[in-house]
C-alpha cells in the first residue's frame with residue numbers, strides 16, 4: 215500500500231489500513247460506463263481498488279459530457295471503455311484495468327462476472343439489470359443496484375441468498391427504459407447516487423454484510439429515505455437460494 | 456379506516472402533494488392502488504410502481520390495516 219497516497223481515507227476508522235488492504239485486493243466489475251458507471255469507476259480507482267473490469271459498447275456523444283466522468287470534448291466518437299481505461303490508468307497506474315467493449319448479455323455475463331468479487335450496476339435499462347440480477351444470483355455474486363432519473367435515484371446492495379434481489383420487490387425485469395436525454399437527469403443526482411453506491415460497495419467489501427435496504431435520495435428537495443426490503447420467498451430469481 | 460399515502464419523486468408532482476390521507480373500507484393494496492390511480496390518472500403511465508406499506512416493500516396482494524402508510528415510488532431505469 216502507498217500509505218501516503220491513501221492517508222486521508224485510512225485515517226477514517228470505518229476504513230483503516232485493514233479496510234484499505236481489502237480494497238486493494240478486490241476485483242470489481244462496472245457494468246455500463248455512462249453517468250453512474252464512469253463516476254463509480256473513477257472513485258473506485260482513486261480509492262485504490264486492485265482490479266476493475268469495465269463493460270460498455272457505446273461511443274462518447276456530445277450529450278454525455280455534462281455528467282459522465284472522465285470524458286472530454288476531444289473524446290467524442292471514441293469508445294467509452296477505451297477512453298475510460300486510459301484515464302483510469304492515468305489516475306492510478308497500480309490498478310489493473312480490464313476494458314470490455316461489449317454489452318452485457320446472458321451470452322457473455324458468466325464469463326465476464328465469474329472472477330469478480332463485486333458487481334456495480336451502471337446500466338441505464340431494465341434488460342441489463344435483469345441480466346445482472348439473474349446471473350449474480352446463479353453465481354452468488356454480490357452487487358450494487360443503482361438507478362437515477364430527474365433529481366432522484368436508488369441504491370441497494372444485493373447479496374444473493376442473504377438479501378432481497380430486484381425481482382423480490384417488483385422492479386421491472388424487461389424494457390429499454392427511457393434515454394437520459396428524453397426523461398432528463400440532473401448531473402448532481404448522478405454523482406450523489408454514485409457516491410452512495412461506492413460507499414455501499416466499500417462497506418460491503420470490508421464488513422461482508424448488508425441488510426439490503428433500498429436507499430432513496432432526491433438531491434433537489436433534498437430527501438434521503440431508507441426502506442427495508444424483505445426477501446420474497448416466492449421470488450422467481452432468488453426464492454430458492 | 457384511514458390510510459396515509461406518500462408519493463415519491465414525480466408521483467408527488469402528479470398527485471400535487473407528497474402526502475394525503477384516504478378514507479376507505481378496502482383492505483387489499485391492489486384495490487387501494489386502483490382508487491389512487493383514478494384520483495391521479497398520470498400515475499397510470501408506469502406499468503408498475505414500487506410500493507411499500509409501513510416502509511416495507513410488498514406485492515399488490517398485501518393487506519392494508521387502519522392507519523397504514525403506503526409509499527408509492529416510480530420505477531427508474533436511468534443511470
Ligand SMILES: [Zn+2]
Pocket residue numbers: 378379380381382446449450451452453
Ligand atoms: Zn429475489
